[in-house]
Amino acid sequence: MSDTETLTRLSTADADGESVTLTVNGERHALRLAPWVTLLDLLRERLHLTGTKKGCDHGQCGACTVLVDGVRMNSCLQLAVMRDGCEITTVEGLAEGGRLHPVQEAFIEQDAFQCGYCTPGQICSAVGLIREGHAHTAEEIRELMSGNLCRCGAYTNIVAAIEQAMGEQAMGEQPAARGDGR
């Protein structure tokens, strides 16, 4: 689907679409949407939250990862209408009171990106991963971040950043010593 086509469909959606209420980054939106609008297109084209990226648009790259009721998902494969009533958190909604989320801080400190295109998805995915609580080792982080591809190959530093953020959380949000940039 071309971008022009996406925009046309979003705009024609308004007239007779489905009534949908979503809370995005704490802000409530009452919308009328055509059922074929994906959560990703809604965020980017309608709500102008362009932090969430469209990579493959087929659930294969993870660039569109957001948190739906706190759970990480590929927003490109979610029809927005089906998430009526949900709370969505995107990369724009992670900072609190002007302070970056610990995972965002860790990505900067560990230099966990190069071009940055996959980064919002990586960060949202990492926040979801930490909340899930199933990763305890670098190996487990790698496995449970496998849904987020990085074509620059920043994986080593991404794993280090997540380890750093997990360590900080384990120490009750105390600031941790800087990582060694592995």
Next chain:
Amino acid sequence: MNRFGYSRAGDVAGAVRERAANGAAAFIAGGTNLVDLMKENVARPERLIDVTRLPLRGIEEREGGLRLGALATNAEVAYDERVRARYPLLSSAILAGASPQLRNAATTGGNLLQRTRCYYFYDTATPCNKREPGSGCPAREGVNRIHAILGTSEHCIAVHPSDMCVAMAALDATVRVTGEGGERAIPFAEFHRLPGDTPEIDTNLGRDELVTAVDLPAESFPTHYTYLKLRDRLSYAFALVSVAVAMELDGGTIREARLALGGVAHKPWRDREAEALLRGQAPSPELFARVSDATLRDARGFGGNDFKIGLARQAIRRALSQAAAGTPQSQTDKRVQ
């Protein structure tokens, strides 16, 4: 994506009625496969019936086993403490598949009904008997690295891509469905079909029927099991060959054994004659080689996938050894031991 109508089912009976009334409607739950197929114009439903608000998400105790609600997500099943403790084979197989994001959205019922990832099925510019009956199967003479070696037909050599289903086949699960005629239970081995001359039909689910649950029987194989999945990259790729083994040992003798293969056929592949060779025997490399050869006696390749026969032969032997030793394959450390 085509334009389509949308409705949200309030109860199972209503969902079934609506689907029965509209032959071009489709149920949608996690959407991780259907939305993708719709973006590719492979699926073009007139209407989507959203079943995600139906009360089918629970995981409950039942007759010594577990009932997995059709809407329980792949992540919820894989990480459920009872599934992990009693059916580690199922947990392991689910965690070998897809990505965490997809497992958080994808449901048990949807996983059963996911469609093949055959390149020709996905490419609407090419013929495909599964997508357009009677148009032909370019995979037979074309690029067929990922295709089937068992149970193929002249019309289709696609494989079922699920990992979860391979474990459920080995566990002898039962699929519970509801249609206009009421409820029925379908033994797992009879749920998916071989392609034959109707490859467009993946399962024996009726047009109006909705999957409501999967029942796991009491016998759970908590100790001697493995899910060994071999693929082109270590994570987040479909199986070229996968092997699920569930075994019960009595002293030094195999009392019960199940062997199911993924990535090799149009459905999770079980060969009960070959499995029977294991019962009453002591585990040994010679026995496992014999069982492996018997399982693959009718295997045939189509050029690009010839390697799967040798790969499957070794994988079955290795998986049987892992299960007998009680050392299941780790889904984190991918080294095969």
